Amino acid sequence: MSGDDFSESLEGIYHIQGRDFVDAGIVSSEVKKSLQGKGISESIIRRIAVITFEAEINIISYAEQGTIQLFIEPDAVIIEANDAGPGIADIDLALQEGYSTADDSIRELGFGAGMGLCNIKKFSDIFELTSLVGQGTYLRSIVKLNG
Amino acid sequence: MLNARVIVGEDKLDIEITTAFGADLMSDVLSFARSGCLLITGLSNPQAVRTAYALDISAILVCRGKSLTDKFIEIARELGIPILWTRFIMFESCGRLFQEGLTGCIRKTDGTEEKTIVR
Numbered sequence: 001m002s003g004d005d006f007s008e009s010l011e012g013i014y015h016i017q018g019r020d021f022v023d024a025g026i027v028s029s030e031v032k033k034s035l036q037g038k039g040i041s042e043s044i045i046r047r048i049a050v051i052t053f054e055a056e057i058n059i060i061s062y063a064e065q066g067t068i069q070l071f072i073e074p075d076a077v078i079i080e081a082n083d084a085g086p087g088i089a090d091i092d093l094a095l096q097e098g099y100s101t102a103d104d105s106i107r108e109l110g111f112g113a114g115m116g117l118c119n120i121k122k123f124s125d126i127f128e129l130t131s132l133v134g135q136g137t138y139l140r141s142i143v144k145l146n147g
Numbered sequence: 148m149l150n151a152r153v154i155v156g157e158d159k160l161d162i163e164i165t166t167a168f169g170a171d172l173m174s175d176v177l178s179f180a181r182s183g184c185l186l187i188t189g190l191s192n193p194q195a196v197r198t199a200y201a202l203d204i205s206a207i208l209v210c211r212g213k214s215l216t217d218k219f220i221e222i223a224r225e226l227g228i229p230i231l232w233t234r235f236i237m238f239e240s241c242g243r244l245f246q247e248g249l250t251g252c253i254r255k256t257d258g259t260e261e262k263t264i265v266r
Contacts, residue, residue: 022218025197029226032201042182042203049201050177110173110190110198119178 006071006078011035014068016059018085024060024109027068028053031079038072044143047123048077051141054116055081061106062086063136076125079141087133095121095129148243149233151208155220156229164205166252169241173198180204184252187240191215193222200226208233210240 012034014027032049052068059066063085071078088094095117102112121127126142153160168180169187173194176186182203188195191213199207207223209215212234223230233240254260 022193025194025201028201029197046182046202053177053198053201054174109192109194110171110176110188111194113172113174115172115174115178119174122178 006073009071009073009078011070011072014056014070016056016063016066016068016083018060018062018064018066018083019105020060021105021109024057025053027056031068031070034070035072035077040077040145044077044145047143048079050123051079051120051143054111054119055079055139055141057106057109057111058116058137058139059083059085061102061112066136075145077143077145079139079143081139082136084136087135088129088131088137089133091129091131148247149208149231149235149240151231151233154209154215154230154232155223156206156227159206159229162205162229165249167241167244167249168204168252169237171237176204177201179253179256181252185244185249187237187244189213189237191219193218195219196222196226196228196230199228204228206231208240210235210237 028049031052032045035045055068063083066083069080093099097118098114100112100114106112120141124141125144128140131137164185167185167187170176171188171190176198180202183205185206185208186199186204187208187210189211191209206229208231210233
């Protein structure tokens, strides 16, 4: 699954291996580093780092593998997360704060409390989530650069 | 006050921190903590350091005497996050720091009773 074509503004592609808990969060750190020095405000970079962190944790927690792509448009930063995972049967339920299917290995990381998708939505200006059970999940978050 | 040890960041002992956030759940930190604060946590894994880095948190105080892995210390050094360590439990750590003038980086999650908003 994929969304609109932003390929010309692609800043980075990050491949994520499912269940690789030791390095969980490294993509968020790398994305943050790559956005610094580009004239993007620190508060916007923090929002993108949070969105990426939670998307990365979701892929590691539930999918075999996935990718996070970062695009920098003139007026927005776009974060796309694609995974080959089990999918989400009920998206409305998954978006309810506190709803979680996480196991202990995720909770030991300090996550898995049913806040990840809510946090992504909270820090996004535009948030899209689509999923096919048995195939995977596609998430797109847009953070506008000017307001 | 906390008999804290400086594990990482001996060169940053002069930074001024006036606010703090205490939690073991990193999703709560990502949701509510503000840049420049002290993160008080009992979670001593790489994800705590990366959470602090994502939010420009000034330093981490690891409480409850949690053991620190080489990986945790290595990532803190790499990302420039100072690490303090104390055997005091989180309640005692927070209480002692509050008594010395540190305040919450937010007061309530609904944004009321805010004094200053950094983000």
